Amino acid sequence: MPAPTRADRNRRLAADFRLGKRPALARAISMVEGRRPGVADLLQELLLARPQARRFGITGPPGAGKSSLVAGLATLLRGRGEEVAIVAVDPTSPYSGGALLGDRIRMNDLATDPGIFIRSMATRGSLGGLAATTREVVDLLDAFGFPNVLVETVGVGQTELEIASAADSVAVVLVPESGDGIQAMKAGLMEIADLFVVNKADRVGADRMVREIRQALALRAGHGMQGVPAHHGVDLTRLGGAEEEPGAADVTAWDIPVLKTSAGRGEGIEGFLDGLVAHNRYLNESGVLAERRERRARSRLRDVIVGRLRGRAEAFLASNPDLPGRIADIAAGRATTYGVADELIPAILKGAEKSGHG
Amino acid sequence: MPAPTRADRNRRLAADFRLGKRPALARAISMVEGRRPGVADLLQELLLARPQARRFGITGPPGAGKSSLVAGLATLLRGRGEEVAIVAVDPTSPYSGGALLGDRIRMNDLATDPGIFIRSMATRGSLGGLAATTREVVDLLDAFGFPNVLVETVGVGQTELEIASAADSVAVVLVPESGDGIQAMKAGLMEIADLFVVNKADRVGADRMVREIRQALALRAGHGMQGVPAHHGVDLTRLGGAEEEPGAADVTAWDIPVLKTSAGRGEGIEGFLDGLVAHNRYLNESGVLAERRERRARSRLRDVIVGRLRGRAEAFLASNPDLPGRIADIAAGRATTYGVADELIPAILKGAEKSGHG
Numbered sequence: 001m002p003a004p005t006r007a008d009r010n011r012r013l014a015a016d017f018r019l020g021k022r023p024a025l026a027r028a029i030s031m032v033e034g035r036r037p038g039v040a041d042l043l044q045e046l047l048l049a050r051p052q053a054r055r056f057g058i059t060g061p062p063g064a065g066k067s068s069l070v071a072g073l074a075t076l077l078r079g080r081g082e083e084v085a086i087v088a089v090d091p092t093s094p095y096s097g098g099a100l101l102g103d104r105i106r107m108n109d110l111a112t113d114p115g116i117f118i119r120s121m122a123t124r125g126s127l128g129g130l131a132a133t134t135r136e137v138v139d140l141l142d143a144f145g146f147p148n149v150l151v152e153t154v155g156v157g158q159t160e161l162e163i164a165s166a167a168d169s170v171a172v173v174l175v176p177e178s179g180d181g182i183q184a185m186k187a188g189l190m191e192i193a194d195l196f197v198v199n200k201a202d203r204v205g206a207d208r209m210v211r212e213i214r215q216a217l218a219l220r221a222g223h224g225m226q227g228v229p230a231h232h233g234v235d236l237t238r239l240g241g242a243e244e245e246p247g248a249a250d251v252t253a254w255d256i257p258v259l260k261t262s263a264g265r266g267e268g269i270e271g272f273l274d275g276l277v278a279h280n281r282y283l284n285e286s287g288v289l290a291e292r293r294e295r296r297a298r299s300r301l302r303d304v305i306v307g308r309l310r311g312r313a314e315a316f317l318a319s320n321p322d323l324p325g326r327i328a329d330i331a332a333g334r335a336t337t338y339g340v341a342d343e344l345i346p347a348i349l350k351g352a353e354k355s356g357h358g
Numbered sequence: 359m360p361a362p363t364r365a366d367r368n369r370r371l372a373a374d375f376r377l378g379k380r381p382a383l384a385r386a387i388s389m390v391e392g393r394r395p396g397v398a399d400l401l402q403e404l405l406l407a408r409p410q411a412r413r414f415g416i417t418g419p420p421g422a423g424k425s426s427l428v429a430g431l432a433t434l435l436r437g438r439g440e441e442v443a444i445v446a447v448d449p450t451s452p453y454s455g456g457a458l459l460g461d462r463i464r465m466n467d468l469a470t471d472p473g474i475f476i477r478s479m480a481t482r483g484s485l486g487g488l489a490a491t492t493r494e495v496v497d498l499l500d501a502f503g504f505p506n507v508l509v510e511t512v513g514v515g516q517t518e519l520e521i522a523s524a525a526d527s528v529a530v531v532l533v534p535e536s537g538d539g540i541q542a543m544k545a546g547l548m549e550i551a552d553l554f555v556v557n558k559a560d561r562v563g564a565d566r567m568v569r570e571i572r573q574a575l576a577l578r579a580g581h582g583m584q585g586v587p588a589h590h591g592v593d594l595t596r597l598g599g600a601e602e603e604p605g606a607a608d609v610t611a612w613d614i615p616v617l618k619t620s621a622g623r624g625e626g627i628e629g630f631l632d633g634l635v636a637h638n639r640y641l642n643e644s645g646v647l648a649e650r651r652e653r654r655a656r657s658r659l660r661d662v663i664v665g666r667l668r669g670r671a672e673a674f675l676a677s678n679p680d681l682p683g684r685i686a687d688i689a690a691g692r693a694t695t696y697g698v699a700d701e702l703i704p705a706i707l708k709g710a711e712k713s714g715h716g
Contacts, residue, residue, distance in 0.1 A: 040696040050691040293689035301688065302675060304699040305706065309667040317660060330659065331651035333408040338398040341662040348663065349707050 053142040057167030068263035085117040085146040089153040131162040169279040171195040176205035201260035411500040415525030426621035443504040447511040489520040527637040529553040534563035559618035
């Protein structure tokens with residue numbers, strides 16, 4: 001009997017995945033993380049399905065209590081009988097070296113619940129790559145059938161925000177003592193936050209921070225940016241309950257809520273979950289979800305195309321016998337990067353085209 | 359008289375740059391930062407020169423006192439009659455929103471000294487782009503004739519390390535209370551540090567941190583990694599003085615020194631500068647500098663080529679009338695990103711090749 005080919009192995013993996021076998025899911029995720037050969041074919045097969053899951057992103061600075069909030073959300077969802085997948089992404093800082101969020105969650109009760117799937121991801125390499133990987137992992141969890149996917153990431157920079165935005169709804173978690181209410185507004189957080197959560201709300205300064213965030217949101221709405229005036233908003237108290245009729249409220253606009261939680265005391269988590277669910281409903285009913293998905297599909301398509309072109313360029317550079325001499329020229333100031341790039345690009349395109357066709 | 363063309367303007371800018379006119383330097387830097395049209399041609403003209411400057415990178419976590427150290431180094435160099443350019447790069451964190459390092463420096467005595475040039479850079483966009491821009495700005499400062507270029511960056515992630523490595527010699531600044539001596543070792547800092555500096559060395563824990571870093575360095579050397587055993591090292595006490603004969607010490611290896619400074623009290627700065635100068639001498643005399651420059655030239659060439667291919671892909675995507683339909687297919691799960699990418703790539707290569715030749 002001949003040894004199974006890669007295509008055979010992918011076919012069996014896809015079959016097991018569709019049967020809901022967890023090891024197949026874990027293996028598919030590992031293939032995506034490791035960028036293994038054949039992963040594109042596998043994803044072609046597994047991801048041809050309409051997205052169904054609610055995708056919630058939770059981001060915020062280190063120490064804001066995101067892990068506890070995520071654990072609380074997952075516990076509530078389980079109490080409602082729903083399965084939950086958690087992706088904990090730690091874009092490893094060379095300074096913090098912090099423990100993976102998923103590792104911490106793993107230690108508590110959730111880990112033994114078969115209705116919960118937890119995956120930690122980290123990187124020492126390209127953060128851009130990590131954002132792309134996260135999106136694909138979330139797609140896999142969705143295709144596998146999880147109705148809820150929580151993406152938790154430490155927000156310390158621009159790229160972490162990209163990771164959070166692998167989700168449809170993004171909650172930004174802040175804490176009173178970080179004193180970054182207004183700072184946060186300045187720095188582009190508002191462009192990704194669908195909800196703000198002030199955690200550790202029992203501490204001094206929580207109400208002030210809530211007030212500051214609300215003021216900044218109002219200011220932004222007043223300036224004609226993406227925010228909307230309050231009277232257009234979705235009434236959270238009506239949309240929050242899972243039993244309610246969809247369409248009961250105005251779903252054409254979304255007011256970014258500023259919620260208070262105390263993950264340590266277990267307070268406010270239900271309101272937080274209701275806020276996320278309400279936002280998901282708003283996304284669906286307003287048509288904004290389709291828009292967001294198309295925007296994401298466009299940027300991902302560009303990334304995949306650029307990644308393939310990069311691969312072709314790297315293969316060419318690795319095999320070109322004249323390259324070391326030209327690189328020495330650049331290093332010594334006898335040629336410039338741009339000049340040598342212009343020399344090489346026509347050959348890269350031709351070579352790439354040939355190998356693409358032949 | 360016809361209006362000046364872009365080529366005319368570039369020629370005049372290049373002429374002024376070569377005459378040492380500061381406004382021309384500032385304008386060239388702005389063109390690089392803004393990725394203005396024609397910038398590649400300008401760089402082609404300005405950067406065809408052998409690199410001469412000592413390029414020192416200073417990185418470390420927020421609050422480590424990097425700005426004060428850089429100000430101290432610049433003051434010492436000025437005292438020796440040398441001009442200094444400072445590039446302060448702040449890869450804007452959406453949470454910290456910290457003041458630009460260069461802004462803080464600007465406020466003190468240095469700002470009025472014509473022998474000092476300070477430029478602050480920041481981004482809300484791609485950090486990868488910022489690293490590339492920083493390298494080009496340092497090249498410009500070198501070509502302009504500054505014998506010393508100090509690159510200061512807040513180190514909070516992988517990409518910031520790339521920014522720091524636009525320099526030839528990289529110093530990593532830590533402080534006792536950050537308690538990240540051993541953590542730092544784990545997280546890849548050792549791959550970029552040519553010197554370690556424990557700043558605020560008057561505080562509790564400084565000596566312990568120095569010891570921990572030294573132990574980690576020894577461990578690493580023992581494991582056959584890039585470090586070298588102590589007896590092969592450059593004797594800093596001999597190499598430190600500017601008056602000394604080059605070649606007086608063994609320059610075939612470099613022991614990463616762990617220095618103590620107290621920028622606030624002005625202590626240890628001279629030793630820090632001596633360490634940087636010694637490392638620069640080691641790089642030159644050992645041939646390691648040429649190797650590093652070639653490695654950097656190679657990665658930069660790849661980046662420029664990939665950037666141009668990305669530009670061609672984006673132009674194609676922007677003009678393809680079938681694209682919105684295919685993107686909607688991906689978003690709805692009727693097609694996958696990889697499948698659509700494979701459809702489009704041959705046309706991108708062909709189109710790009712045509713426009714490249716025609």
